[in-house]
Amino acid sequence: MARLSRIDMENQQEIAAMNRHVLTRLRGDASVQQLVNEELQLFGIAEFFSIEECDRLRTFIDKVARPSPVFNVDFGRAARTSYSGDMNTDDPFIRMLHRRMDDLLGVDGSFGETLQGQRYEPGQEFKAHHDWFDVNEDYWQGEVAAGGQRAWTLMVYLNEVEDGGATHFPRANISIPPQTGTLVAWNNALDDGSPNAATLHAGTPVNAGVKYVVTRWYRSRKWY
Numbered sequence: 001m002a003r004l005s006r007i008d009m010e011n012q013q014e015i016a017a018m019n020r021h022v023l024t025r026l027r028g029d030a031s032v033q034q035l036v037n038e039e040l041q042l043f044g045i046a047e048f049f050s051i052e053e054c055d056r057l058r059t060f061i062d063k064v065a066r067p068s069p070v071f072n073v074d075f076g077r078a079a080r081t082s083y084s085g086d087m088n089t090d091d092p093f094i095r096m097l098h099r100r101m102d103d104l105l106g107v108d109g110s111f112g113e114t115l116q117g118q119r120y121e122p123g124q125e126f127k128a129h130h131d132w133f134d135v136n137e138d139y140w141q142g143e144v145a146a147g148g149q150r151a152w153t154l155m156v157y158l159n160e161v162e163d164g165g166a167t168h169f170p171r172a173n174i175s176i177p178p179q180t181g182t183l184v185a186w187n188n189a190l191d192d193g194s195p196n197a198a199t200l201h202a203g204t205p206v207n208a209g210v211k212y213v214v215t216r217w218y219r220s221r222k223w224y
C-alpha cells in the first residue's frame, strides 16, 4: 500500500475522534442493538422508520431510480446491478429523516450525504465491496475536497423480500435479512481511523420480490 499523505493521515485522526463520540452515543442508546463487536462495529435498530415512512420512500424511489452505473466511481469495479437515485433534499419529509439519522449518531447533518434510494429486482445484487474510498485511486483527490472518507454507513430496509436480498458480511459471518423499517449502521473504520477490511459486505441477489433500501453515508468532514 502506498504511503499516506499528511492530509490522509489527518483525515484518519478525524475519523478516529468522530468514531469515539459516535460509539459512545450508540452504546448508550437503549433502542440500539450491537450486532457485531469484535471484527467490526455493526448496530441495528428495529422500526427506525415507520411502515408509512417506508411506503412513502418506496414511492419516491420508484420515481427517481435509474440503473446504477457499472463503473461507479464510488465503488471502483464493484458490480452493482440495482437501480438507485438520490432523495430530494428540498422535501421537508426527507430533511426530517436526515435529522433523525444525524441525531442517532450525534453528528452534524452537514457530514451526511443525501439519502440514496436503491431498488433491486429479481436477479439484481450488489457484489461484495467496501463503502470507503480507495485513497490510491485518482478519484480520491476529488473526494478529499468533498468531505473525505466515508466514516459511517446507515441503511434502512423499506420492505421485506420474498426470497433473498440479505446484507451479508462474509468476514464477520453475519447476514441481515431485510425487515421493514430496520436500520443497520456500521463503522467503516478501525479505532485508529484507518479502513476496516472486515466491513466487506454484499447485497445478496434478490430471488423473488423486490428489495428497497435507503442509505446515508457520513463523511469525516462536511460534505460539499
Ligand SMILES: O=C(O)CCC(=O)C(=O)O
Pocket: 118, 126, 131, 165, 166, 167, 168, 201, 202, 203, 204, 213, 215
Ligand atoms: O443492499 C444492501 O443490502 C447493501 C447495499 C450496499 O452495500 C450499498 O449501497 O453500499
Ligand SMILES: [Fe+2]
Pocket: 129, 130, 131, 201
Ligand atoms: Fe455498501
